[in-house]
Amino acid sequence: MNDIISKINPFSSIPKHQIAQQIVNFGLIVATALMIWKGLMIFSGSESPIVVVLSGSMIPAFFRGDLLYLNMEDGPFRVGEIVVFKIEGKEIPIVHRILQIHEKEDGLYDIRTKGDNNNVDDVGLYSPGQRWLSRDHIIGRAKGFLPSVGMVTIVMHDYPQLKFFLVFVLAVFVLSTRE
Amino acid sequence: MSTTTTTTTTEKPIQVTLYDSNTIKQTLDDSIVKYVTSALSYTQNQKLNYTKVLFGLIGCTLAAIAQFYPIPFPKNKPVLILCVALYVVISLILYYINIFIQKDYILQASKSNDEIKVATVLQKYDPNYQVKIENAKNSSINVPFSKSIDLYFDTKGTFLESNFHNDLSVQFKKFAKLNVKDK
Numbered sequence: 626m627n628d629i630i631s632k633i634n635p636f637s638s639i640p641k642h643q644i645a646q647q648i649v650n651f652g653l654i655v656a657t658a659l660m661i662w663k664g665l666m667i668f669s670g671s672e673s674p675i676v677v678v679l680s681g682s683m684i685p686a687f688f689r690g691d692l693l694y695l696n697m698e699d700g701p702f703r704v705g706e707i708v709v710f711k712i713e714g715k716e717i718p719i720v721h722r723i724l725q726i727h728e729k730e731d732g733l734y735d736i737r738t739k740g741d742n743n744n745v746d747d748v749g750l751y752s753p754g755q756r757w758l759s760r761d762h763i764i765g766r767a768k769g770f771l772p773s774v775g776m777v778t779i780v781m782h783d784y785p786q787l788k789f790f791l792v793f794v795l796a797v798f799v800l801s802t803r804e
Numbered sequence: 805m806s807t808t809t810t811t812t813t814t815e816k817p818i819q820v821t822l823y824d825s826n827t828i829k830q831t832l833d834d835s836i837v838k839y840v841t842s843a844l845s846y847t848q849n850q851k852l853n854y855t856k857v858l859f860g861l862i863g864c865t866l867a868a869i870a871q872f873y874p875i876p877f878p879k880n881k882p883v884l885i886l887c888v889a890l891y892v893v894i895s896l897i898l899y900y901i902n903i904f905i906q907k908d909y910i911l912q913a914s915k916s917n918d919e920i921k922v923a924t925v926l927q928k929y930d931p932n933y934q935v936k937i938e939n940a941k942n943s944s945i946n947v948p949f950s951k952s953i954d955l956y957f958d959t960k961g962t963f964l965e966s967n968f969h970n971d972l973s974v975q976f977k978k979f980a981k982l983n984v985k986d987k
Binding site: 642643645646649650652653655656657659660663664666667670672 | 850853854856857860861863864866867868870871876877878881884885887888891892895898
């Protein structure tokens with residue numbers, strides 16, 4: 626009986642500790658990527674320190690596929706600053722420029738934004754009835770960018786099969802490579 | 805990739821891809837482990853492997869905590885900082901284990917009062933497979949030797965295991981003699 630099982634099971638010749646090692650190595654690779662991201666979050670103070678520009682609304686400053694590094698430092702906002710904000714109920718953050726600011730005596734802000742390449746400001750993008758952003762909506766200030774690097778993310782977003790395929794290939798590669 | 809299937813009656817020959825030095829080294833390493841545990845009746849010591857797996861699991865757990873902690877950013881920042889810091893420590897420990905403790909050793913084994921370690925090196929583009937058998941308690945007692953891998957693989961990539969085991973037998977006898985002399 627054991628002989629039959631040995632013949633059928635291609636993993637029977639691999640010691641259990643080695644299988645455990647392979648699985649843990651795979652987990653550690655995922656964990657390392659995750660921890661690098663968490664470290665970036667801590668360092669930048671933003672919940673999403675790296676974002677990909679998905680539309681052409683900020684041409685010529687940013688093009689579709691650019692990668693932005695965000696930072697959420699304390700301090701006042703300025704007209705002309707490029708910020709990334711998130712609207713409640715909508716999934717994808719928006720990268721636009723501050724067009725108007727009203728600063729109140731208690732330090733709160735009313736902010737209006739606009740994409741450089743858009744004809745109108747962003748009131749139409751905000752929640753229905755909302756006419757201003759506050760600090761809470763803003764998840765980061767654009768502090769740096771890499772042109773075109775985010776194109777990979779966009780392609781994977783447009784073609785989910787490609788994403789699953791890449792993840793599958795990476796998983797197989799990691800699990801099958803021994804130290 | 806090499807494939808091995810073992811039965812009590814017959815043993816399928818091990819086939820490797822020629823010029824894939826990683827696979828060749830792994831095949832030879834596996835054969836040494838098999839020879840030491842079967843022919844010489846040593847018991848393999850897995851303590852180091854289990855230690856690495858344990859630290860790896862701790863690292864994965866820290867990552868899971870950082871990811872799934874049920875408070876949104878930035879209120880969970882102290883937890884993130886703690887998890888990332890501990891993860892860095894775990895990574896450094898694993899790195900230290902790999903570089904300074906495990907080094908090139910592929911096997912630690914013991915039998916009655918005897919403990920041995922075996923280290924192997926197969927440099928890239930170098931056909932010589934270097935092996936060092938040493939006493940785990942006294943590293944000055946050791947038998948290094950180096951052989952060309954083409955002695956053990958035919959032109960189709962079949963592993964000539966008996967040739968390899970014969971050479972291992974010679975070296976282990978030499979080691980046993982040295983071991984007894986120094987005691």
